[in-house]
Amino acid sequence: MRRSRWDERGGGSVGALAVLVVLGAVAVVGVLGNRDDLPAVDLTTLVSSSTHATIPDAPLDPQPYAGTGGVVVHPRTETAVYTAPDADAFAKVAPTQFGPTWLPVVEQTDGWVRVLLPSKPNRSTGWLPDEDLDRATSPYLIRVHTGSRTLELFRQGRRLGVWKAGVGARKTPTPPGRTFLLGSIVDDRRSASPVVLPLGAHSPTLDTFGGGPGTVAIHGWPSPDVFGAAISAGCVRVPKKALTELQKVPLGTLVLIDGK
Amino acid sequence: MRRHLVPTALTLTAVTGVVAFSLVASSPVGNATVRPSSAYAVSADGQVPIEKTPYAESLDGKRRSSSALELPDNPLLSVRAGTVSAGNDAASVELFDVTVGPDVLSRVEVPPELKQTCASLPATGADDLPIPDLPLPDLGLPLPAPSTADLPVKNLPELCNLLLTPPSSLLGIDAVNVWCTGDDGGVDIGSLTVLGQKVAVPATEESVTIPAAPLATITVNERTQRPDGSFTITGLTINLGDGAEVIRLASATCAPPAGKPKPAPTPQPTPQPTLPAPLDQPPVAPIPTPVETHHPVTG
Numbered sequence: 001m002r003r004s005r006w007d008e009r010g011g012g013s014v015g016a017l018a019v020l021v022v023l024g025a026v027a028v029v030g031v032l033g034n035r036d037d038l039p040a041v042d043l044t045t046l047v048s049s050s051t052h053a054t055i056p057d058a059p060l061d062p063q064p065y066a067g068t069g070g071v072v073v074h075p076r077t078e079t080a081v082y083t084a085p086d087a088d089a090f091a092k093v094a095p096t097q098f099g100p101t102w103l104p105v106v107e108q109t110d111g112w113v114r115v116l117l118p119s120k121p122n123r124s125t126g127w128l129p130d131e132d133l134d135r136a137t138s139p140y141l142i143r144v145h146t147g148s149r150t151l152e153l154f155r156q157g158r159r160l161g162v163w164k165a166g167v168g169a170r171k172t173p174t175p176p177g178r179t180f181l182l183g184s185i186v187d188d189r190r191s192a193s194p195v196v197l198p199l200g201a202h203s204p205t206l207d208t209f210g211g212g213p214g215t216v217a218i219h220g221w222p223s224p225d226v227f228g229a230a231i232s233a234g235c236v237r238v239p240k241k242a243l244t245e246l247q248k249v250p251l252g253t254l255v256l257i258d259g260k
Numbered sequence: 261m262r263r264h265l266v267p268t269a270l271t272l273t274a275v276t277g278v279v280a281f282s283l284v285a286s287s288p289v290g291n292a293t294v295r296p297s298s299a300y301a302v303s304a305d306g307q308v309p310i311e312k313t314p315y316a317e318s319l320d321g322k323r324r325s326s327s328a329l330e331l332p333d334n335p336l337l338s339v340r341a342g343t344v345s346a347g348n349d350a351a352s353v354e355l356f357d358v359t360v361g362p363d364v365l366s367r368v369e370v371p372p373e374l375k376q377t378c379a380s381l382p383a384t385g386a387d388d389l390p391i392p393d394l395p396l397p398d399l400g401l402p403l404p405a406p407s408t409a410d411l412p413v414k415n416l417p418e419l420c421n422l423l424l425t426p427p428s429s430l431l432g433i434d435a436v437n438v439w440c441t442g443d444d445g446g447v448d449i450g451s452l453t454v455l456g457q458k459v460a461v462p463a464t465e466e467s468v469t470i471p472a473a474p475l476a477t478i479t480v481n482e483r484t485q486r487p488d489g490s491f492t493i494t495g496l497t498i499n500l501g502d503g504a505e506v507i508r509l510a511s512a513t514c515a516p517p518a519g520k521p522k523p524a525p526t527p528q529p530t531p532q533p534t535l536p537a538p539l540d541q542p543p544v545a546p547i548p549t550p551v552e553t554h555h556p557v558t559g
Contacts, residue, residue: 051555064503065305072545099551136545147308172558176307176504184548185555195550196557203558212556219557234558250545259307260332 038129041080046092049081049119049126051182051198051215057090058117058124059083061106064177065258067141071105072252073113074134081126085112091126098183098198102252118182118200122175138253144236145260146174149228151238153245161245164228166221166237174216174234174257175204181253193220195243199255203234218246295490299351299512301329301342306505308334316346321517323347337507338362351512352439358509360498361430370423378420389416412455427456431476431498438495438510445493445512447481476500490515
């Protein structure tokens, strides 16, 4: 055991500290600065963030495994999405996707909320002006563990259930990180398990799947042997009891996927 | 590690640090709670989440200790032993033999042609040979598509040496001691090795980041002084794959003992450990109405 010496790396640290001071000052100015009225944005020039879109300019989620306060927002009209508060618009989001669009708030500042987006790449986020938004709270949290191949459902921090789940196979993994419940649909073309809950995430290895954009979803499966197996093309297959409970969960609810 | 890259890498990590700090600083503040003196040896967030273990806390100021280290079965992290204690505005952690990414390069299958090239390297002039950019197999670590270009080697002979006589781990730390008393504390770190190479650890100064990028960034001696009077010091924070996995080693929090509880405490609302309530609680979101439509999903 020994105490190491600070001066072993002093030269590089001085430069780093200078950058820290400068950027710290910039950050403070940014926080304290006043927000001017937003310039008008021509929404027709912007790509709509949906499960079908790929928007490479979207800033990525800085805390992909963190929880949130449960706040979800619904844009009442088509709304521009910005890279940062008072910065450039890079996309727009529509009031409906599969049903009404509800997006989870992962960060907020004066007059702005940062939300997870349903478009590719995974972990895309964007900032919305806190106007023309309906706000609500989801008391639920869904956790998917690809290691133990289980799904847990929480309400107000209390676990309502844990079920074995079929998760992505090694070559088609269920993408880790935080995403959200994007829709609740009944797809009669899937006669064996018509209830599908699409998420805001996509397969990291399949650009398309079955003619779709590779949307990852939670859904049922007719035979129980898949539950507890790494077997799917990315989706999370759950037993009927779990699916019944999950259908009561509001759209926009956070889904945390990890390798535990 | 290439010497001329160190200042640049350190600057980059500093920039990352400021951005991270800004984000953390701008996050909504949760409800205030009584923060006791506490200590833990290991915790992790990310693809392999690990609860604080062993963990000790003291609300009343009496000293409590634990050596019950319980790590989940995982390919990423192993620790031989850890002891934590927390008491009257004091806490400490002792941690031994931490290994991150054990046998990480032993499992790499070196292509036959590279083996052949390595075996026939000339005695001189080989330093100028280019380093092949070969994809590495899944290392069991949360790193995005690693390749030989990510390894900290500066020429082909070094790469050959690393792949043919692989080190025992990605990161190895033989011992960490962290302690705090009141609003002061300290960190002692034994030897730190990154892919078998010993790295200098400036442990006695506050919040220093050691770049082992792009594999990992290691922050030493992080300190947090909070408005409620509590103080936390964390020995090492290892960030793998740009946040895909964040491991915290040896963290001690000092706080004065809480006042005696009232005889008849008022009932508290149901705690929400995973979802702190926002300050202005909007209404509960509606239960969705299923929409009949067709959308192919990944099955």
